[in-house]
Amino acid sequence: MTKLKNLFCTVLTHAAPSSNYRGESEENRTVIQKISKGDHEYAVISPESMRNALREILATQELPMNRRRLPDEDQLAVEFKDFPNAEQFADDFLFGYLVADNKEMKKQKRPAKRDSVLRMNMAVALAPYRFDATFHQSPLNAGKSPWKNSTSSALLHREVSYTAYQYPFALNLNDCAGDEPKKWTKALLAAIGELSNVAGGHARSYFEMAPVSLVARLTPSLVCGFNTYGFEVDGGFADLARIKKDDLPGNEFVVAGAISRGMDAVEKKRLEGEGVRFFDNPQAALSQLATDGLG
DSSP states (O other): OOOOOOEEEEOOOEEEOOOOSSSSBBEEEOOBBBBEEEEEEEEEEHHHHHHHHHHHHHHHHTOOOOOETTTTTSOOOEEESSOOTTTHHHHHHHOOOESSSOOOHHTOOSSSSEEOSSSOOOESSSSSOOOOOEEEEEOOOOOOOSSOOOSSEEEEEEEEEEEEEHHHEEGGGGGGSSHHHHHHHHHHHHTTOOOOOOOOOOOOOOOOSSSSEEEEEEEEHHHHOOOOBBBBBTBBBBGGBBBBBTTTTTGGGEEEEHHHSSSSHHHHHHHHHHHHHEEOOHHHHHHHHHHHHHH
């Protein structure tokens, strides 16, 4: 019987001004999307926008990709090279697909839909939204301009939040067996370590979604067993205190980045005694987890 290898990870980003993931505009006001938690609203970024950024990163690495974005269409549009094939294309394997009209897929004896190997959830801000906003003047195209967007200049009102985000992801590494799937999954974990250009709503702001800290568990358990949104405003992770005999097994955990570099020396020594591995660099931690899980 094959022993399960499930990778669970929570990523914390750097804090920076953000208006990345926008909803419908209200006149000239650009609204960032939020959810309520307790008595406050928190900005969010969708897993779909992060997955799209991961697709684009992987495409630059010359992996075989089926889908590409068409930026010049009148609406959001993509183009596929062929019908989905998880054995041939890295993006079909990693992110799944759905073909509503499945007649051709039946002819090719391939499934018309496939779940994503990568499971992600929303990125949620650490700090609540404080009703901050900025104002920008959009000038009138005047004089001999050959085109105009409007008959007058406009004052643009943009909501913004200064915050870090945290988001969880999970992978069943047994689903990634085989030479090519292993190669694609290792590339995916490396891409998460360099995740950027997560726009959503065609935002123009630059906000890195790469990890400043991460907490990961490589385990046969079907659930991670810790709070997947466990990072606190100061960058700590309270559930690490649960790593001890008869609770969470330390030899399954990796802690990396700023949380490792800044941890209290006594607590770090205790966790190392429980088998927790520490990395100062989150990208190095993801590389090691890929090796541990995939060989």
